[in-house]
Amino acid sequence: AFGRPKGYRGSYMQWREGNIAPQVVWEILSPGNRAGELDDKFEFYRRYGVEEYYQYDPDRDRLRGWRREGDQLREILPIEGWISPRLGIRLEMEAGELVIYRPDGERFQTYLEMEQDKREERLGRLAAEARTEQERQRAEQERQQREAAQQRAEQLAAKLRALGIDPDA
DSSP states (O other), rough: TTTTTTTOOOOOOOOGTTTOOOSSEEEOOOOOOOEEEEEEEHHHHHHHTOOOOEEETTTTTTTEEEEEEETTEEESSTTTTOBBBBOOOOEEEETTTTEEEEEESOOOOOOOHHHHHHHHHHHHHHHHHHHHHHHHHHHHHHHHHHHHHHHHHHHHHHHHHTTTTOOOO
């Protein structure tokens, strides 16, 4: 809903939102949806000024949409390739799945793709941390080797001096 403060709402209650209807509504159908319930929602959205209303049934790979014309919601035909006037997004059905393209033409990622990206980012971060730790350990090992070599050189120099030999000459 444009014109309303951002924030979590368990549900949008128009009467608590300055009587501003949500401009765009997405209904993702589930097996529990009943036809009568959907008809009631559609009529509510029509009556209270929703500009765009979309229903997606992922089980049937079916997308439908309606847009406001006066006081009615008219079905968008064809919905394939439709660009939302309010959001600027393009809707496509590809290989039986709803694919949504951003206004810049890039495809929105699916939930699984976003999770994969997060996982890869996390793995990349862990790998970088492991490389940093390995580098720190290598540097510490080199420092210890230098100190040991320095101590050995000092011990040898001390023995040469004890024998009357100047190690710096």
